[in-house]
Amino acid sequence: MTDKMKRMGIVLIGYRGSGKSTVGRKLADRLWQECVEIDDLIVNRAGKTIKEIFEQDGEPAFRAMESDVLKEVGKREEAVISLGGGALDREENRTALQQAGHKVIYLKCEPSELLRRIQADPQSASARPNLTSLGGGIAEIEAVLARREPIWRSAMTAELDVTHLTPEEAVVYIVRLL
Numbered sequence: 001m002t003d004k005m006k007r008m009g010i011v012l013i014g015y016r017g018s019g020k021s022t023v024g025r026k027l028a029d030r031l032w033q034e035c036v037e038i039d040d041l042i043v044n045r046a047g048k049t050i051k052e053i054f055e056q057d058g059e060p061a062f063r064a065m066e067s068d069v070l071k072e073v074g075k076r077e078e079a080v081i082s083l084g085g086g087a088l089d090r091e092e093n094r095t096a097l098q099q100a101g102h103k104v105i106y107l108k109c110e111p112s113e114l115l116r117r118i119q120a121d122p123q124s125a126s127a128r129p130n131l132t133s134l135g136g137g138i139a140e141i142e143a144v145l146a147r148r149e150p151i152w153r154s155a156m157t158a159e160l161d162v163t164h165l166t167p168e169e170a171v172v173y174i175v176r177l178l
Contacts, residue, residue, distance in 0.1 A: 104158075
């Protein structure tokens, strides 16, 4: 591992269910770096789930907390950072990551596989809000991806299709991308 690789931060982006958390933990272990979950930091600071923040305080309050946490965490040089899917909707967040010089890896996954993974996660429904009025199904995933993918692609350093990869396989490919 080169000194440059050790000093750079790695940011994982993508839709919920793409494996950002699981792959992030395994990648951090592989690189001997800290794993930072932006959503977990927000939940800890707020003392409530993301779904509760959305319901009680609204999405703008959540997005403001997300930006604050991202600015703090984005300064870390040796960390694998997992972002919530909507974090890059804000220009200020994209700029902060770009200025920090992090490698931004988009974990792409097909909508049907995302739905399968989300439905298999018992915590997803209780802790995460629906993202549209479409109710969280395949139509919602496709609609949100259509809106967010161009943003993710404009901010990414590399893209990895994880649809048919195990988390361990994804880690091997990401290390090769670095």
